[in-house]
Amino acid sequence: MKTRTLGRNGPEVSALGLGCMGLSYGYGPATDRTEAIALIRAAHERGVTFFDTAEAYGPYVNEEVVGEALAPVRDQVVIATKFGFRFDGTGGQSGMDSRPAHIRDVADAALKRLRTDRIDLFYQHRVDPDVPIEDVAGAVRDLIREGKVKHFGLSEAGAQTIRRAHAVQPVAALQSEYSLWWREPEKEILPTLEELGIGFVPFSPLGKGFLTGAISDATSFDRSDFRNIVPRFSVENRKANQGLVTTIGAIAAANGVTPAQIALAWLLAQKPWIVPIPGTTKLHRLEENIGAADVDLTPADLTRIAEALAAIPVHGDRYPPHLAARVSR
Numbered sequence: 001m002k003t004r005t006l007g008r009n010g011p012e013v014s015a016l017g018l019g020c021m022g023l024s025y026g027y028g029p030a031t032d033r034t035e036a037i038a039l040i041r042a043a044h045e046r047g048v049t050f051f052d053t054a055e056a057y058g059p060y061v062n063e064e065v066v067g068e069a070l071a072p073v074r075d076q077v078v079i080a081t082k083f084g085f086r087f088d089g090t091g092g093q094s095g096m097d098s099r100p101a102h103i104r105d106v107a108d109a110a111l112k113r114l115r116t117d118r119i120d121l122f123y124q125h126r127v128d129p130d131v132p133i134e135d136v137a138g139a140v141r142d143l144i145r146e147g148k149v150k151h152f153g154l155s156e157a158g159a160q161t162i163r164r165a166h167a168v169q170p171v172a173a174l175q176s177e178y179s180l181w182w183r184e185p186e187k188e189i190l191p192t193l194e195e196l197g198i199g200f201v202p203f204s205p206l207g208k209g210f211l212t213g214a215i216s217d218a219t220s221f222d223r224s225d226f227r228n229i230v231p232r233f234s235v236e237n238r239k240a241n242q243g244l245v246t247t248i249g250a251i252a253a254a255n256g257v258t259p260a261q262i263a264l265a266w267l268l269a270q271k272p273w274i275v276p277i278p279g280t281t282k283l284h285r286l287e288e289n290i291g292a293a294d295v296d297l298t299p300a301d302l303t304r305i306a307e308a309l310a311a312i313p314v315h316g317d318r319y320p321p322h323l324a325a326r327v328s329r
Helices: 033-045 061-076 100-113 133-145 159-168 189-196 207-212 235-240 242-255 259-270 283-294 299-311
Strands: 003-005 012-014 050-052 078-083 085-087 093-096 121-124 152-155 171-177 199-203
Touching: 033 061, 033 283, 061 078, 061 100, 078 100, 100 133, 121 133, 121 171, 133 152, 133 159, 152 159, 159 171, 159 189, 171 189, 189 199, 207 242, 207 259, 235 242, 242 259, 242 299, 259 283, 259 299
Parallel strands: 050 078, 078 121, 121 152, 152 171, 171 199
Antiparallel strands: 003 012, 085 093
């Protein structure tokens, strides 16, 4: 697979990474551990070198799965994980915690779960309003100096937060949602990242599955599926948003590819330092997603997509109110 560099000084990674969250968390029952390990290894065999996990996915179990899967090829891959939450006795999130001492504890625990001696990219999972971002950046800077971490990242941070953090410890990458149906980063985030030389890692690049065309207003999600509480996935909004999927499907058919491949290729065409991390639990979807790296959209394709996006409003918020409040400015 083609490779890209995350920003000016970040790691070189495959043009598409693998978001591993859904193997353990968020989209219904966890995938069987053996099957999850096999999928991660299959991704590497097909050229993926960038794998994304977090202590919050499970919690903890996703890091363990990723660590076991990649241990035989550890020096050939880039592993990203995250800090920033604390958990109660039942494994549920009990609030944010980006205090420097906690960051250090999370790093040490993650190193053990990932079976490694360094974390290639260590993201703050969400900005903690109670801890100055300068203190967070300083804590990660110390871990980098000690060799436990190689690069610092932020997730869902606003432009001013990014600037403040970057002034203390250069930020290699920002991970935030970005796709054909969530383009908010284009307003302020992408220009800031380009100015500062920071890479961008879009999560949910397929709109949590909606842009693949496999979800309709008739789709029923498992009761543990996160999408049950996402306003954009209400039955009414799924029906209202089908126009976008239909348009993407038509463009895909004209190019002899799938809607998912169009959605990923569109992201790759935006900037050379953008590396999407689609997730999946199925081998055939993995192979489909990887195929997007070889789809070259023409200027005419991009114009058609832009015109379609301008004409089709997207219905529904991407998070319920209590989660939307965690996004920094």
